[in-house]
Amino acid sequence: MYTFTTIDKFVRVENEAFTLDNNPFFPMILNYSVSVRTINNSIVIGPSREYDHPSEFDAYTKVGVELRLETHFKLIKSMGFNSLRIVGLNDPTYSDDRIGSLQLETHDSLTLIQTTYENKRESYLKALGELIKIAKKEDLKVMLILPRPQKDFVKNTSRINYIKDILMTFSKEPTVFAYDFFNEPLYFDNAEYTEYDLVIRDKLDAYNLVKFWKELMTTYAPNQLFTIGFAEPLEVMEWDPTILPLDFVSFHTYHPLRVASEIYWFSKYVNKPWIISETSLPADNDSISYKSQEIFMKEILQKTKDCGGVGFGWWQYQEVDWRVFEHDFTALVNLEGKTYASNGEFIIGSVKPAGRVIPNFQFQPIGNCNCPDNYYNILGYEKYKITGKVINEKTGEGIEGAVIRSWNQDWSIGLNTFTDENGVFNLYSNQKCVHFNISAPGMSFVSTSKTPQEFHYLKNNDADFTAAIDTTLEYHSIHFQTFLKDKDPEKSTLEFDEKYFSKFRFYTEMEDVLLREVEINPH
Structure with missing residues (x-):
């Protein structure tokens, strides 16, 4: 040995x-x-x-x-x-x-x-x-x-x-x-x-x-x-x-x-x-x-x-x-x-x-840990927006930091978002999402699916309907350079223009999602 x-x-x-x-x-x-x-x-x-x-x-x-x-x-x-x-x-x-x-x-x-x-x-x-x-x-x-x-x-x-x-x-x-x-x-x-x-x-x-x-x-x-x-x-x-x-x-x-x-x-x-x-x-x-x-x-x-x-x-x-x-x-x-x-x-x-x-490299903090401009719409989806809320079943309060994973009807496109400090999420997509997995730190897991007909989308009259939309968009097939404030990626690879991440043409709401605390026995 x-x-x-x-x-x-x-x-x-x-x-x-x-x-x-x-x-x-x-x-x-x-x-x-x-x-x-x-x-x-x-x-x-x-x-x-x-x-x-x-x-x-x-x-x-x-x-x-x-x-x-x-x-x-x-x-x-x-x-x-x-x-x-x-x-x-x-x-x-x-x-x-x-x-x-x-x-x-x-x-x-x-x-x-x-x-x-x-x-x-x-x-x-x-x-x-x-x-x-x-x-x-x-x-x-x-x-x-x-x-x-x-x-x-x-x-x-x-x-x-x-x-x-x-x-x-x-x-x-x-x-x-x-x-x-x-x-x-x-x-x-x-x-x-x-x-x-x-x-x-x-x-x-x-x-x-x-x-x-x-x-x-x-x-x-x-x-x-x-x-x-x-x-x-x-x-x-x-x-x-x-x-x-x-x-x-x-x-x-x-x-x-x-x-x-x-x-x-x-x-x-x-x-x-x-x-x-x-x-x-x-x-x-x-x-x-x-x-x-x-x-x-x-x-x-x-x-x-x-x-x-x-x-x-x-x-x-x-x-x-x-x-x-x-x-x-x-x-x-x-x-x-x-x-x-x-x-x-x-x-x-x-x-x-x-x-x-x-x-x-100096290995010293030089700034704050700010929330990125694309945190809630990471890939800049711009056609649909579903708004919902994740709630603690016991307290009735919104859960911050919950993770929402969603897919289109045939499961070919998956995308993510998070809840804000009030437990509210806005899920952006370029195809209608109908399958959802939702959980949060220390909380239970919920999986649910719906039919497209269960969502009644309203038109966003302020949206620009002239631009083409990539309905097959997912992160392996997207280039970050499109979203940069300065299009030169040799200046920054992370400074994105916030205007790309709050667009939507149609919007709807989803019923509240209830999660319970996970009870663990450490002994």
Whole structure:
């Protein structure tokens, strides 16, 4: 078994922020993808085969792989990051079959070997330990992502045994500062099922799961921290971050039209320390310039500080070739040219300007956490508006910060809004919405559907009916530049013109929605 030298310098949460050795610590996290490989019948965990040369490995010996890790980590440290979020250990290396399989990449990366974690346990833990040892040498903290929960008892038991091994092995290593027990529940919880009753999760069920995870941490890794990588405010429907007994909240937010609003919601309604563990703006220096990505990095970092965030993470280290623009160009290192690290080794690729922001960033709040102009109509929908109110069933008062998710009749377009300080919401759309999911921090969940005929729309006589409307609009297919006050995205990626977000041609009202408080038993 791999062993570490124990030193008492763990990252802790104190007074709603992180500390390290009794000093403030602000995790600057870069997501780093790994490949779990077999070399000479031993497991080696190294850089993703997408890095440096896409779809090719850059080293074929254990020593060579570890040198590539060292080289990458040195570059990451020089870019100003102090932490890594290791991606790739949760899936597919620990897959969903009944025996806890490991899917190992081979020499040519085209042939996959299926084995079991139990058969490779010692080799696997040693390989992970080597990666952590290299991170430690470069003074980088590590967050490990763990496999998601399973309904199937045998699968979940195997998963828990794996997690216990990880916690026990690294519990005395301060380099590992946190464990992410579930990456994006919104998208991956019960993903193996299609039936609604099997996919949906009750808030109390989620609470009890996280309570159990906390017990695991208390028993096996009491000096380390744990979190969940929430996808967006919609998580409040099932995995409500305000009631879950986490050490801190981490969330992922993408697209300039969304990030400021989602930061605002998490900062205002989540009662725990929070960080962004994933964000980015894809930039190929063509459709989106490197300068725009740099501006986005600066603005989101500043927004995080202004809104009280205690950490920040970027997706990801280097560009990949997945043939999807949103994924391929988010990274801070491209695939062009060569960059030399301090050990004399080079990387295939160059650091983009956004990758040079951190060393010169002041890490001080300079403004207020103001509500963004597009908070209630994030994508600038302009045809229909439904007004409603979310009410506390017990007190009769409006509920602030409730999240409304709605879809058109065939479920092809989904969109969100929030309630204001009085519990009132205005849901803007370009198609008539008839399906609704509604919840709020610490409150119950309501799902309801209506027929289009149940809404009696009135005409807004002040509206401009001449402009064309995109009825297929959703956030993957919209460009933020249209809404900027200054159309030059190299000046700002977040300063939008408020005139775009209060338009509507037809309006109606919806009956009040009643929510009750969720009762949890912390014991």
